[in-house]
Amino acid sequence: AQSVTQLGSHVSVSEGALVLLRCNYSSSVPPYLFWYVQYPNQGLQLLLKYTSAATLVKGINGFEAEFKKSETSFHLTKPSAHMRDAAEYFCAVSARWGNEKLTFGTGTRLTIIP
């Protein structure tokens, strides 16, 4: 069984500041890990994914995440926040093989302060 915990349902950062959204996972088998973004009134869009290649994963819009097995974490970062980054972000986990169902975290709403 897999699960993810997103710490902080709301995060606010100033424009130009570092964005850090936290995700910890639990999985009984090697995981695949994902970050999805949901802009207002839209569906979810894949930001990036970890599928057992490089542990530092780069995604779209300047985001990246690092898989740390020892910490069971997959935190999302961006060096400099932009107003267009305001959205809700979801971390998700699936088993690396066999069962491809995604289990989502409860989401983190990111607000950018001008």
Next chain:
Amino acid sequence: DADVTQTPRNRITKTGKRIMLECSQTKGHDRMYWYRQDPGLGLRLIYYSFDVKDINKGEISDGYSVSRQAQAKFSLSLESAIPNQTALYFCATSGRVGPSTDTQYFGPGTRLTVL
């Protein structure tokens, strides 16, 4: 044109009514999923289908049923809608072969309100 479409986009209905939400995809994917999104709860899986003859319950299937009419179409039904089924519903698809079998692609969502 969008790869994953959902109809209707918005629906208001009354308790006890039967409702069908439809999803179509042009990505050629075998796998399709239905989720509901509630504030503070994230997305929860209702049903999923790995091909036309393979349909499986997710974590919150009670009160819902599905039909996979074709590879490209996957419908979600609420046989007798109740107010706590008010939510945002998403359809998603993923492929069985190729480099992105692990990635799910989402439709724009259907906002359902049950009065």
